[in-house]
Amino acid sequence: MKFDDDLYVYEWTEYFDNNCNSYYIGGSVQALVDPGLAKYFPRLLGEMEKDGIQRQDIRTIINTHAHADHIEGSSLFNGSGIQIALSEKDLAFYKGPENAMLCRMFGLAVPPIEINLLLNEGELILGDETFQVLLVPGHSPGSIALYWPRTGALFSGDVIFDQNVGRTDFPGGNGSLLKQSITRLSELNAEFLFPGHMGMVIGRERVKNNFEIVTRHVFPYI
Numbered sequence: 001m002k003f004d005d006d007l008y009v010y011e012w013t014e015y016f017d018n019n020c021n022s023y024y025i026g027g028s029v030q031a032l033v034d035p036g037l038a039k040y041f042p043r044l045l046g047e048m049e050k051d052g053i054q055r056q057d058i059r060t061i062i063n064t065h066a067h068a069d070h071i072e073g074s075s076l077f078n079g080s081g082i083q084i085a086l087s088e089k090d091l092a093f094y095k096g097p098e099n100a101m102l103c104r105m106f107g108l109a110v111p112p113i114e115i116n117l118l119l120n121e122g123e124l125i126l127g128d129e130t131f132q133v134l135l136v137p138g139h140s141p142g143s144i145a146l147y148w149p150r151t152g153a154l155f156s157g158d159v160i161f162d163q164n165v166g167r168t169d170f171p172g173g174n175g176s177l178l179k180q181s182i183t184r185l186s187e188l189n190a191e192f193l194f195p196g197h198m199g200m201v202i203g204r205e206r207v208k209n210n211f212e213i214v215t216r217h218v219f220p221y222i
Contacts, residue, residue, distance in 0.1 A: 002051055007153065009200065010047050012036065018106075020070045020196045023155060024048060025148075028127025030059040033146065033155050034196060035073030038111065044073070058082060060117070060126055064157025064196060065143040066094035067170075068103055072111040085117035087135060089142025098171035105170075119144055136185060138178025139166035145185055152191025152204070160185060161195040163213050168222060175222040182219075186211035 003009045006027035012019045019040050023033040035041055045055055060083040063071045071094075074084050086094065093099050094110070103110050124131045124146075132147040139158045143166075146155040158166030160182050168175040186208075193201035193210060201210045 001047075004151070007151070008048065008051055008053065009194065010044055011199065012040075012197070018069050020158075021194070021198075023194055024053055024058075025126075025129075026053065026057070027129070029129050030057055031062055031126055032058045032060070033062045033194075034064055034070045034157070035061055035076075037069055038072045038076055041073040041076055061085060062119075062146055062155075063090075064145070064155065065140040066090040066099055067140060067158070068106065068108050068111060070157070070196060071113060072108070074113045075111045078112070078114045083117040084113060084115050085119050086113075086115045087119045087133075087142040087144045089135065089137070090140055090144075091115055091118065091142070093141045093172050102171045134184065136181035138168060138174050138176075138181045139170075141172045141174075143181070145181075147188055147190070152189060153194060154185065154188060154190040154192065154207075155194045156185060156196070158196040160193070160211070160214060161198040162193075162201050163210060163218075164198065165214060165218055165222065166196070179219055179222055182211065182214060186215070 001009050008024040010022040019036045020034050025031045061074050063086045119133050121135050124133050134145045136143050136145045136159045168178050190207045191204050193207045201207050
């Protein structure tokens with residue numbers, strides 16, 4: 001679904017299986033945020049094609065973290081020459097025993113992905129646009145959020161949702177770090193919250209209110 005001139009939103013709304021929301025940033029950026037599970041990628045690509053976006057239009061894949069329901073589809077681009085990005089900290093998690101344990105919990109194998117762009121805290125320039133990469137651990141050790149200052153768009157992965165947060169009971173999760181990460185994101189001047197699951201939060205006041213709700217009503221249980 002086209003959300004704005006160069007931003008497309010593909011929400012996962014089915015409840016029979018877990019998968020994530022995906023986002024495509026067009027224009028000179030040509031980046032896909034979180035491709036989701038490999039078995040559902042053809043479905044995602046079909047939705048993108050309805051918006052005039054072809055597979056060859058994807059030049060970069062930004063993975064917010066290494067959990068299979070977000071990253072597995074990246075394996076379909078191995079050897080294609082496109083950039084497949086993950087934070088340096090979550091690459092270590094992806095290769096380690098905790099991720100293998102988590103994948104087994106969901107009946108999956110660790111997907112073989114050729115990460116060729118390591119993300120660290122700071123600016124990320126894609127095409128003519130400048131983004132901010134923020135390390136926001138807690139759901140996974142190296143989760144990142146991607147902030148687009150020009151538009152106020154915040155892609156939060158599984159750190160914060162609409163009135164909820166990502167789980168911390170998975171291997172590699174940490175509730176204390178998650179609260180610190182959410183507090184940090186709340187200080188951004190975000191106009192739009194695009195999470196890894198559930199619906200979007202649109203409008204600066206609604207985004208601000210969402211952080212306040214989570215802090216007040218969810219933090220005590222983390």
